[in-house]
Amino acid sequence: MLKIVLLGGGNVAQHLLEVFSKTPTTTVVQCYNRNLSTIENFQKHTEITNNLEQLKPADVYIIAIKDDAIADFSRSLPLTNKLVVHTSGNVPMLTLADKNRRGVFYPLQSFSKEKEVNFSKIPICIEAENEADLKTLQTLAEAISQHVYTITSEQRKTLHVGAVFVNNFVNQLYQIGSEICEENKIPFEILQPLISETSEKIKTLTPLEAQTGPAKREDTATINSHLKLLKNEDFKDIYKLITKVIIKTHGREKL
Secondary structure (H helix, E strand, O other): OEEEEEEOOOHHHHHHHHHHHHOOOEEEEEEEOOOHHHHHHHHHOOOEEOOHHHOOOOOEEEEOOOHHHHHHHHHHOOOOOOEEEEOOOOOOHHHOOOOOEEEEEEEOOOOOOOOOOOHHHOOEEEEEOOHHHHHHHHHHHHHHOOOEEEOOHHHHHHHHHHHHHHHHHHHHHHHHHHHHHHHOOOOHHHHHHHHHHHHHHOOOOOHHHHOOOHHHHOOHHHHHHHHHHOOOHHHHHHHHHHHHHHHHHOOOOOO
């Protein structure tokens, strides 16, 4: 049984607490957060504390806080020679204080507080300074996920950039599509089957193969018609830029 202390009270910590609590080979012995009111609901699974001096013994201490606070927080831990890891996609492992054994436990997923996730399908990227700790993280990750990858800090940063494109940026495009629909009194739900089909398609095709639309066809008449319809200048600039990139990607001339 792997014993875990979770350090943080945000979305990632909440989802990790829930999945580890349901997993027979793992147990969360404690959760820490500076503000106890934030993690009051964690008490149904484990003990909570806002005092670092009262941290319990554990096999792994998982820091799940904002990226820019990880370094200072790791230095403040009253621990030595313990396995301390963070969950960030963009922070190098060596950012953690070297008084402890350092590692990374990065679940590559977008977490929302009220949306349940299936951890068995979530890729977990791990990294550690020595083989023994890497094996511990491998065991921990495989207890909850079917997709575990040993990834270096540099690879993880690059992966995180890719994740921003396919998740955060795509979601903003959904928002733009939603606003365009709303402005014209069209239910956004009409687009949802198209969104689902697009995401399903790239499970069997590469994004390059799956691309369709007026930019790939270099359908200038349709492109110009769309640009005339767009009143928001930011939306128009985004449309132009992505259209140019698609045309370049598929070997056409620039607009």
